[in-house]
Amino acid sequence: MSLRARVHDGDPDAFRELFDEHARSVYNHAFRLTGNWSAAEDVVSLTFLEAWRLRDRVDVGADGGSLRPWLLGIGTNVARNVRRADRRHDGALARLPKAEVVPDFAEDVTTRLDGRKRLALAVTALAALRRAEREVLALCVWSGLDYAEAAEALGVPIGTVRSRLSRARKKLAKLVAAGTSRRSEEHREPMARHGQVAGDREIAVRLALEIDR
Amino acid sequence: MNTAPNQPYSNERDELARLLPEPVEMDLPSGRQRQLQEFVMSQIHQDRRAAEQARRHVPKRRLVFATSALAAVAVAAVAIGTGGFGGRGTDGSTGFGGRGTDGSTGFGGRGTDGSTGFGGRGTDGPAATELSPVAHTLELAADYAAARPFTPPRPDQWIYIENRNTASSALAKDKGQKPAVTERTWLRADGKKMGDINVETGKLDTWDQANGYPTLSTLPTDPQEVLNLLRESLAPPSSAPGGRQLPFAFAPKTPDELDGLLFFKIAKTLADYLLPPDVTATLWRAAALVPGVTQAPGTVDVGGRRVIAVGRIQDGWRFEQLLLDPDTHEFVGYRSVAVKDFTFTTGPNGRITEKKGRVQYTITRLAAKIVDAAGQTN
Numbered sequence: 001m002s003l004r005a006r007v008h009d010g011d012p013d014a015f016r017e018l019f020d021e022h023a024r025s026v027y028n029h030a031f032r033l034t035g036n037w038s039a040a041e042d043v044v045s046l047t048f049l050e051a052w053r054l055r056d057r058v059d060v061g062a063d064g065g066s067l068r069p070w071l072l073g074i075g076t077n078v079a080r081n082v083r084r085a086d087r088r089h090d091g092a093l094a095r096l097p098k099a100e101v102v103p104d105f106a107e108d109v110t111t112r113l114d115g116r117k118r119l120a121l122a123v124t125a126l127a128a129l130r131r132a133e134r135e136v137l138a139l140c141v142w143s144g145l146d147y148a149e150a151a152e153a154l155g156v157p158i159g160t161v162r163s164r165l166s167r168a169r170k171k172l173a174k175l176v177a178a179g180t181s182r183r184s185e186e187h188r189e190p191m192a193r194h195g196q197v198a199g200d201r202e203i204a205v206r207l208a209l210e211i212d213r
Numbered sequence: 214m215n216t217a218p219n220q221p222y223s224n225e226r227d228e229l230a231r232l233l234p235e236p237v238e239m240d241l242p243s244g245r246q247r248q249l250q251e252f253v254m255s256q257i258h259q260d261r262r263a264a265e266q267a268r269r270h271v272p273k274r275r276l277v278f279a280t281s282a283l284a285a286v287a288v289a290a291v292a293i294g295t296g297g298f299g300g301r302g303t304d305g306s307t308g309f310g311g312r313g314t315d316g317s318t319g320f321g322g323r324g325t326d327g328s329t330g331f332g333g334r335g336t337d338g339p340a341a342t343e344l345s346p347v348a349h350t351l352e353l354a355a356d357y358a359a360a361r362p363f364t365p366p367r368p369d370q371w372i373y374i375e376n377r378n379t380a381s382s383a384l385a386k387d388k389g390q391k392p393a394v395t396e397r398t399w400l401r402a403d404g405k406k407m408g409d410i411n412v413e414t415g416k417l418d419t420w421d422q423a424n425g426y427p428t429l430s431t432l433p434t435d436p437q438e439v440l441n442l443l444r445e446s447l448a449p450p451s452s453a454p455g456g457r458q459l460p461f462a463f464a465p466k467t468p469d470e471l472d473g474l475l476f477f478k479i480a481k482t483l484a485d486y487l488l489p490p491d492v493t494a495t496l497w498r499a500a501a502l503v504p505g506v507t508q509a510p511g512t513v514d515v516g517g518r519r520v521i522a523v524g525r526i527q528d529g530w531r532f533e534q535l536l537l538d539p540d541t542h543e544f545v546g547y548r549s550v551a552v553k554d555f556t557f558t559t560g561p562n563g564r565i566t567e568k569k570g571r572v573q574y575t576i577t578r579l580a581a582k583i584v585d586a587a588g589q590t591n
Contacts, residue, residue, distance in 0.1 A: 048253045127414040172232045
């Protein structure tokens with residue numbers, strides 16, 4: 001029985017495998033969308049919980065490709081809601097495992113900060129993009145999905161993926177040509193504010209309680 | 214998985230990759246991946262156990278609602294046992310979120326089974342005199358809402374909502390949350406698009422996402438029916454085939470939790486939307502039907518303003534309150550106040566105690582309008 005079929009049937013071991021295989025991808029994708037490692041951890045938990053909830057929508061049909069695009073699509077939606085994290089419902093907080101504020105190993109910290117800085121370099125440029133363009137960019141360029149996979153992940157036609165990427169490229173090329181993105185980089189705080197907003201866990205319930213959003 | 218290099222559009226991607234810095238690729242911190250995995254797995258197992266149990270005792274009890282309008286209103290002030298979570302349809306297919314890819318439709322969109330139906334209430338004189346104080350307050354709020362002038366938006370128009378969200382809990386402080394954020398949101402009336410001012414960039418973002426407006430603006434105007442729809446959309450996971458509406462880690466586990474979510478959802482709908490007067494009035498009346506709803510004595514101070522507070526104790530320690538203007542009974546906002554000490558044991562930096570009396574958060578409505586374009590505020 002394929003992993004797809006087992007996921008669809010709600011086999012817990014299949015979810016364990018899924019987690020082993022893709023947690024890292026979801027984690028990094030979430031970081032690129034939220035700019036915050038601790039928010040990214042929350043996105044990981046919530047993404048796999050959502051995947052469990054939505055398991056019967058997994059297509060067990062013919063081709064049976066990787067479930068990574070599906071998970072990254074869920075992760076994108078979760079991250080989108082985490083970013084809109086300004087309303088609170090504290091009761092749910094205790095139910096998510098706590099995030100470590102600072103990892104234990106110094107080396108780790110350095111790498112993490114470096115990641116944040118490198119992302120910050122992209123942020124000025126990314127701010128010029130629409131959310132939908134940023135999401136497609138993160139999926140296609142940074143997570144390496146092809147157009148069909150990105151389309152599947154986001155539930156949009158391939159043509160839409162293509163046109164969003166194309167718009168993103170034009171905007172970024174223009175910015176780079178104008179030197180905007182490079183000049184402003186040096187002055188920018190590496191995502192600190194963003195992180196504080198996004199590092200929110202109560203959002204889980206907001207996410208859950210959104211009506212039809 | 215990569216596109217073949219000779220595909221015309223693969224250049225697009227390479228070009229983009231060149232324009233942006235190479236992103237760092239990280240592992241989850243040591244031990245952390247295992248920890249998150251265990252959490253996810255424990256939730257999955259819990260959900261399966263619940264599903265198993267639900268299969269075993271299927272006696273599909275219907276919610277025991279009062280059988281007359283009068284009793285239904287009286288019930289508002291008293292927490293009642295609901296006799297389990299029955300009362301849902303068997304298809305359970307409403308889905309919750311429309312959060313992007315799943316394309317589900319949210320609650321509503323299909324009729325209730327009608328078996329609990331007691332129709333319009335309050336038309337027979339005596340009922341009004343028997344309203345509890347809290348039901349009376351909410352009825353006044355409904356009356357006020359029902360009398361607001363309203364021109365339904367065209368499908369291409371937008372609902373603009375501006376709310377001030379203040380986080381004042383110990384937890385929010387510990388986590389370094391911004392103490393206050395003004396949230397500006399636009400919902401296109403055709404239900405297909407949303408927009409907001411990105412708090413990081415200060416710029417308008419719009420995107421395709423179901424926003425629920427078409428469903429909500431056409432909710433039935435019978436409060437009990439609305440309550441039933443909401444209850445269905447919040448019912449605990451796996452109580453019916455396909456009935457997993459909330460991510461189960463947050464799904465209600467007791468009747469009281471379900472009532473708490475019901476109340477919260479009604480309040481959030483009032484706070485996040487501008488709906489037709491009859492629907493808004495119905496939501497106020499539905500709030501009165503949630504078990505455990507009470508009114509705080511007198512008025513309470515919210516940012517220097519005296520307001521009426523009506524709500525319920527959530528999770529045993531937070532009094533979550535709808536806030537109303539004491540004269541007009543117009544919607545002012547929503548807040549949560551600790552009514553006894555409560556300690557989170559798994560806070561990011563260790564244990565965190567919310568002291569009795571501490572306001573946890575406040576949402577105040579600053580504006581709600583229909584505008585012609587996203588980004589417009591009047």
